[in-house]
Each structure stands twice: as structure tokens, then as C-alpha cells.
Amino acid sequence: MLRVSLIQLYKLLLEAYGYQNWWPVDEDYHKLRGTDPREEIIIGAILTQNTAWKNVEKSLENLKKEGELSLRFIRKAKIEEIYRLIRPSGFYRLKAERLKHVAEFFNPVDVIQSVSRQELLKVKGIGKETADAILLYAGNRLSFVVDAYTLRLFKRIYRLEGSYDSIKAYIENNIPKDLIIYKEFHALIDVHAKTYCRSTPRCGECFLKSYCLSAIPFS
Incomplete structure (x- = not known):
């Protein structure tokens, strides 16, 4: 049984990091150039x-x-x-x-x-x-992006492993069909993985350590 649901995880990350507004584009450039x-x-x-x-x-x-x-x-x-x-x-x-x-x-x-x-x-x-x-x-279409950061974070927090498509399906089946959530959750996962859940994790400083099945004490 999961210690924190996916939508709860999303909300925790959003509270910590705020909206990331991915994908970054140069809107002014495109307006100028057509x-x-x-x-x-x-x-x-x-x-x-x-x-x-x-x-x-x-x-x-x-x-x-x-x-x-x-x-x-x-x-x-x-x-x-x-x-x-x-x-x-x-x-x-x-x-x-x-x-x-x-x-x-x-x-x-x-x-x-x-x-x-x-x-x-x-x-x-x-x-x-x-x-x-x-x-x-x-395309602004509901298709969740699973990258290496997602696989790492989910393996550590939930001990969840599988193929790309199985992880993608799991996420999509457990979060609302909402475009903003799809975009922001992917972006927030990446930010968190770069900040705390690195290849060598910084578990001791991570605000998710109490939810994580793989957290290393005092690391």
C-alpha cells in the first residue's frame, strides 16, 4: 500500500517548488518572427x-x-x-x-x-x-512523460519498477486527467530529482523522506 498517493505527491512537490510552467519557450521571439x-x-x-x-x-x-x-x-x-x-x-x-x-x-x-x-x-x-x-x-494532449528522473523517484519512493509504458499507465490511471497536472507533475519530478533525489540521494535534507520507502537516514 502506498504511503502517499500520486496526487498527494504532486501537491507536496507543487507546494515546495511552485509552478514550473514547462515547456519553456521564447514567446517574444515567435511573435516578432511570426x-x-x-x-x-x-x-x-x-x-x-x-x-x-x-x-x-x-x-x-x-x-x-x-x-x-x-x-x-x-x-x-x-x-x-x-x-x-x-x-x-x-x-x-x-x-x-x-x-x-x-x-x-x-x-x-x-x-x-x-x-x-x-x-x-x-x-x-x-x-x-x-x-x-x-x-x-x-500538442497539449494528455500523454504523461516518463523520464529517467521519474523512474528513479518512483523506484525509491514506492519501490515501483517496470517498463516505460507500465509506469506511464500507472501514473495516468492514478492522477486526474488534467493538462496542468500532467505538465507540472513531470516538471516537478525533474526538479526534485535534480535537487534531492540525485544518483547519490540527499535523503537527510529531503522533505519527502518520511514517505519514501528507500530513504537513507542521515544521508
Whole structure:
């Protein structure tokens, strides 16, 4: 039996950290350029694969300053130019190829409103986590994102383990079908995992230690 429900966990995290307002986009840039902020989310979802967000931000800034932060630019630009602009994100050759595939798929970007998760997973370079991030944050659709931080936190608090899809289904079956909760819960989990529930956890300082089945005393 769980010592704290998922919605209680969400409320505890929200009280501690406040609303995160993910996914971060540069609304002013898109208003000025007439580009679509959903495309920034899609691009960012590819770039953040296997790297820290601070590296993604450098690539996004390069695209804004030297190209355009849009899928239109990704489609038209030579791949060598994309290599150069997204280099800070790492794996830049692979990610440039993935961006090309994704940019062709989301042409127009309104495809995001009707595409199924299964269809997205057939696009080269889009795995489960990336598909869910695109659906949730770019499409405003109820598809919870399970990342490494989620798996770590749930394993420690609940001793809950399983496949990506089983953890995703468990979360979705135990929280309200609410877009804000889906977005914020994922963001809050990431913040908490980076702050306390690290690879080497800071259990002694963690405000969730009394609920956690794996808390290490005085760590």
C-alpha cells in the first residue's frame, strides 16, 4: 500500500517548488518572427535527448541568432549548417538527421493535433519519451512523460519498477486527467530529482523522506 498517493505527491512537490510552467519557450521571439512556439518545443524535444537542458539552450540560441527557430528552417537549411548550430547539444550529426525527419513529418505543424502516439513512434528519431513530450507540451494532449528522473523517484519512493509504458499507465490511471497536472507533475519530478533525489540521494535534507520507502537516514 502506498504511503502517499500520486496526487498527494504532486501537491507536496507543487507546494515546495511552485509552478514550473514547462515547456519553456521564447514567446517574444515567435511573435516578432511570426514563427510557431510549438516548433520550438518539437526541436527542443529532439535536442534534449541524452544531454542537459543548458546545452539545448545554447543550440536554441544559435538557431535564433544565426538561422531561425522553426521547422521551416530545419527543412531548408543544409545539414552541415544544422550540425554547426546544434553542436552544443552533443550527438549533433545524429540529432541533425533526426531534426530533418521530424521537420518533414510535422509539415504543417498542425499535424500535432491529430497524430497518434503510435504514428509518432514510427518517425525516425522519436522514442517514447520524446513522443510523449511532443504530445504533451506541443500538442497539449494528455500523454504523461516518463523520464529517467521519474523512474528513479518512483523506484525509491514506492519501490515501483517496470517498463516505460507500465509506469506511464500507472501514473495516468492514478492522477486526474488534467493538462496542468500532467505538465507540472513531470516538471516537478525533474526538479526534485535534480535537487534531492540525485544518483547519490540527499535523503537527510529531503522533505519527502518520511514517505519514501528507500530513504537513507542521515544521508
